[in-house]
Amino acid sequence: MNKRPTILATRDAPDSPLRRAEEVDLVFSNGERRTYQRLKGSGFGAVLIVAMRDPETVLLVREYGVGVDRYELGVPKGRLDGDETTEQGANRELKEEVGYGARKLKILGTLSLSPSYMTHLAHVVLAEDLYPERLQGDEPEELEVVPWRMDKLHELLARDDVTEGRSIAALFMAREYLAGRYRPA
Structure with a gap:
């Protein structure tokens, strides 16, 4: 099983058409780096x-x-x-x-x-x-x-x-x- 990527940083996604999006900078166990966008949860679940x-x-x-x-x-x-x-x-x-x-x-x-x-x-x-x-x-x-x-x-x-x-x-x-x-x- 792969080791979970390390989150380097998160920030609001300025160019996203989605109102509650954030960018997440990751580094994977093999050294690959990527930036993903995800929707932030609202409330308490x-x-x-x-x-x-x-x-x-x-x-x-x-x-x-x-x-x-x-x-x-x-x-x-x-x-x-x-x-x-x-x-x-x-x-x-x-x-x-x-x-x-x-x-x-x-x-x-x-x-x-x-x-x-x-x-x-x-x-x-x-x-x-x-x-x-x-x-x-x-x-x-x-x-x-x-x-x-x-x-x-x-x-x-x-x-x-x-x-x-x-x-x-x-x-x-x-x-x-x-x-x-x-x-x-």
């Missing part, structure tokens, strides 16, 4: 919540995605606030988007989004032992909550409105964890 209504059923949300100009079905998700832990943020987002809180929360791992050029990370959180509680969120409209059986994930993949890779990965992480085949570090 994000959470993806796999909310289990019961041992067989996950609660998904249908939400408009302006990037693809359609409604997408996926797990509830959102950005963390600066004063909250991953679990607190997951529970808040769950209450805002689904109308439930969770008595049991387990961090299953972290997913990146385009690690070649983005610093963004999202924590996958399994939420169990749900109870009704709603908080006001920042969504412009109420989200439709869709129960889905975990043993039917293969059917979910065939849908045209399920394309967000992080949601798909989070669901499979949870399925494997619940089946005892995956244990987070």
